[in-house]
Amino acid sequence: MDDAASVVPVFFYVAVAVLALVGALGLRLAAQAWRQGSAAEGLLAAFFLGGFVGFGPEVASNTFELAHGTDEMLRFVAFLGFRIPGLAIALFTWHVFRADDKWAMALAPLLIAVILSSALALGGPISGEPPIPVSFWVGTGAQAVAFLWAALEAFRFHALSRKRLALGIGDPITANRFLLWALWTGCACISLALKVSDTVL
Numbered sequence: 786m787d788d789a790a791s792v793v794p795v796f797f798y799v800a801v802a803v804l805a806l807v808g809a810l811g812l813r814l815a816a817q818a819w820r821q822g823s824a825a826e827g828l829l830a831a832f833f834l835g836g837f838v839g840f841g842p843e844v845a846s847n848t849f850e851l852a853h854g855t856d857e858m859l860r861f862v863a864f865l866g867f868r869i870p871g872l873a874i875a876l877f878t879w880h881v882f883r884a885d886d887k888w889a890m891a892l893a894p895l896l897i898a899v900i901l902s903s904a905l906a907l908g909g910p911i912s913g914e915p916p917i918p919v920s921f922w923v924g925t926g927a928q929a930v931a932f933l934w935a936a937l938e939a940f941r942f943h944a945l946s947r948k949r950l951a952l953g954i955g956d957p958i959t960a961n962r963f964l965l966w967a968l969w970t971g972c973a974c975i976s977l978a979l980k981v982s983d984t985v986l
Contacts, residue, residue, distance in 0.1 A: 796848070797844065797848050800840070800844040800848075801844075803840070804837060804840060804841050804844070807833050807836050807837045807840070808833070808834070808837040810833045811830050811831075811832075811833030811834035811836075811837055812830075814826045814827075814829045814830035814833065815827070815830035815834065818830055824880055825877060825880060825881050828873045828874075828876050828877040828880065829873070829877060831869055831870075831872075831873040832869070832870045832873040832874055832877065833870075834869070835866055835867070835868070835869025835870045835872075835873060836866070836867075836869075836870050837866070838862065838863075838865070838866030838869065839862075839863045839864075839865070839866025839867035839868075839869070839870070840863070840866070840867075841863075841866075842859035842860065842862045842863040842866070843859070843860070843863040843867075845859055846859045846860050846863065860909075860910045861909050861910060863910065864904075864907075864909055864910040865904075868900055868901070868904050868924075868928075870928075870973075871896070871900050871928030871931050871932070872897055872900055872901070874931050874932055874935050874970065875892075875893045875896040875897055875900075875931040875934070876893060876897070877935070878893070878931070878934050878935045879892070879893035881938075882938040882939075882941075882942070883938070892934070896927050896928075896930060896934075899923060899924065899927040900924050900927045900928055900931075902920075902924075903920040903921070903923050903924025903925075903927065904924060906918070906920035906924075907920050907921060907924070922981055925977055925980060925981050926977075926981060928977050929974050929977035929978050929981070932970045932971070932973040932974035932977065933970075933971075933974040935966070935967075935970040936966075936967045936968075936970040936971035936974060937967075939963050939964070939966040939967035939970065940963075940964075940967040940971075942963045943960055943963035943964045946959055946960035946963055947960055
């Protein structure tokens with residue numbers, strides 16, 4: 786079997802599995818947020834569902850031979866969807882970790898404003914060919930900063946949780962969740978940074 790032909794189905798099935806997981810998490814969190822009136826869970830639901838909306842159309846566009854109009858529509862939906870996690874993560878980190886800090890009250894709205902304004906300036910997905918608009922770098926960089934902020938806060942709380950565990954008053958499950966969230970958001974930050982560097986190099 787031709788290697789190129791076999792790689793696409795494998796990628797597609799892995800992507801569908803990831804999409805199913807992300808979509809299920811988003812819907813579950815949205816239902817919990819609705820029942821409990823929890824802003825934090827609502828923002829997490831937006832984070833995961835935004836990733837679902839962004840990643841799904843991009844997978845379809847990259848996997849299948851589609852009519853030009855359909856492909857352009859899917860790429861535009863992906864373009865919009867991929868902005869939602871950055872917006873949600875900035876609000877979530879502010880709300881959960883730094884609700885009373887004045888610098889966070891300034892940073893979160895600033896990141897949101899930069900992400901939204903850069904998306905408006907771009908007006909849609911870019912081709913990837915030079916010249917790359919400055920607004921792409923600025924917007925993607927702002928999303929990377931939002932994820933880096935989330936990762937640093939989660940690592941900080943993980944360290945605090947471990948200290949509490951050493952004193953016999955902590956919860957190992959909570960400490961582990963902080964670590965997992967730090968790793969997830971840290972990897973997202975690295976992915977965005979690589980995306981920016983790929984357009985520069």
